[in-house]
Amino acid sequence: TSLDNPFSRENIIEKRRQAFPMMIIINEQLVNVKNDGEITEI
Numbered sequence: 001t002s003l004d005n006p007f008s009r010e011n012i013i014e015k016r017r018q019a020f021p022m023m024i025i026i027n028e029q030l031v032n033v034k035n036d037g038e039i040t041e042i
Contacts, residue, residue: 007033009033
């Protein structure tokens with residue numbers, strides 16, 4: 001599954017929710033995740 005990949009968009013969104021529970025992500029489709037192999041940018 002995509003959650004097996006620690007750098008998948010879904011996994012990053014879930015980890016961000018755990019780290020910042022007060023921050024609301026309204027539309028997950030608008031979240032852009034860029035991974036160049038060294039840095040993951042949200």
